[in-house]
Amino acid sequence: MRTVLISVMLSCFFSGSLDLLASQGSDDTQFKALVLYENSGHHREYTDAAVPWLKQLAADNSLAMDFITSTDTIDEAFLANYQLLIQLDYPPYGWKEEAAAAFVGYIEEGRGGWIGFHHATLLGEFDGYPMWDWFSDFMGGIRYQNYIATFAEADVWVETKEHPVMKGLPGRFRVKKEEWYTYNQSPRPNVKVLASVDEATYTPDSEIKMGDHPVVWTNEKMKARNVYIFMGHSPLLLDNDAYTTMFRNAIFWAAGK
Template identity: 30%
Template sequence: MYRVLAIIALLVTAQAAPNPHLPTAIYDTVAPTLPKNLDRAVLIVSKTNGWRHIEHIPHSNAVLADIAKSLGRASYTTENAAIFNDEQLRHFSVVVLNSASGDFLTQEQQSAFARFVARGGGVVALHAAGDNSHTAPWYTKTIIGTKFIGHPGDKDQFQSARVIIDQPRHPIMAGVTLPWTPVDEWYSFDANPEMRGMTALARIDEASYRPGAKLMMGNHPVIWINPAAKGRVFYSALGHSPESYDDPNYHRILANAINWAGRFGP
């Protein structure tokens, strides 16, 4: 009898265990203490008030910090969204939103972020930074420009697909070698972001994978920029798995994007 009760207790505990992919939403109010002498640095933010990509965030944060170092820039990695204030953001040239999900900014923090972009600050937003857990109008209009509607599931969740470069002369696409057929979790959106003012740099050939009828877009951008923003804004839907960040093409795109958004070089 006691053994049966113990088993039941273990099962109940297991069922009640929190899902690490769905952390409790927290709004940060106390800003972190920054290292001294940060200037024109790279801010890497992986705050998650929505789905947390526990598989790739630790590795991709390290890769992004290494990229900043290779560009000759200091970086600071945090999950404290209270860093989005005017005084601290002035230490950075570019904010990398590494699968930062959910509405993780308070209204005051979002206003500080908007001012950062308005005075020329760059944004590199990756993967879940463009999913539908973001609902704030300024964010969706400025950073994403469209609405995430899903990705293939079950056995089709991760597929190789052919990436087509639409803007081969753009500095972000410099050095990308073709053909390129990475394996990823391919996001679909309710509309082509170019219809809402974005400029697509790359798209997916839908004939090269199985999106499913409900997720087909026809013209299916996967990497784009916002030419209307005063700061340089870049979004890439790629990057679900840790291995994505070691792919030579994607690593090069990320380095180019950070360099371009931060205005660090030619």
């Protein structure tokens, strides 16, 4: 019994140490990333799948990751600790003023990389907050317009196969469940599009369409390496090899690795 108890205690100790390393980093840490995520609402299921996936990726690749659920702690000094910021299903409104200013500097001056998912393009006036014009410009000058509330499957077409974020992906891959936001205009004139959704493959079909409908892109006008990936609503995405390959590629590319 005593042997079993000691074994359990050691197991808990080493498990805790691994979590501590993932947060604090160590001498062999490749880089440190900050993950800003939503922990409530209808994106919670995606978060509950993505956060463990990220923690496992960090453990497997000697990365350090810290996780926060608000912008309260973000300022210039705080962001200086990180080579990458992952905005995981967190909207571009409601940021504290100091956090927003620090983020603008981080991106414009190339102090680190950025990956945004899904909710990061919920641009407009929401919940009493005004439009963040800088963030709209960062995302290609777009404004959120509509979405497929009943969800649809669709094919994503990889347009820029040579980009490191797209490495190892097939020319097309299927997304089984997504809301497919539409915007007031395509961001294409202002960004480099890496992938688009083929609206002709919506299942079931929907009248909510854009025509030219990019879903993965990067703004090369900014010094920071950055990529926006629209897909990020359903936990099913974390079972999609093409999606997780793209996610992993984006992390290492945006961090400059």
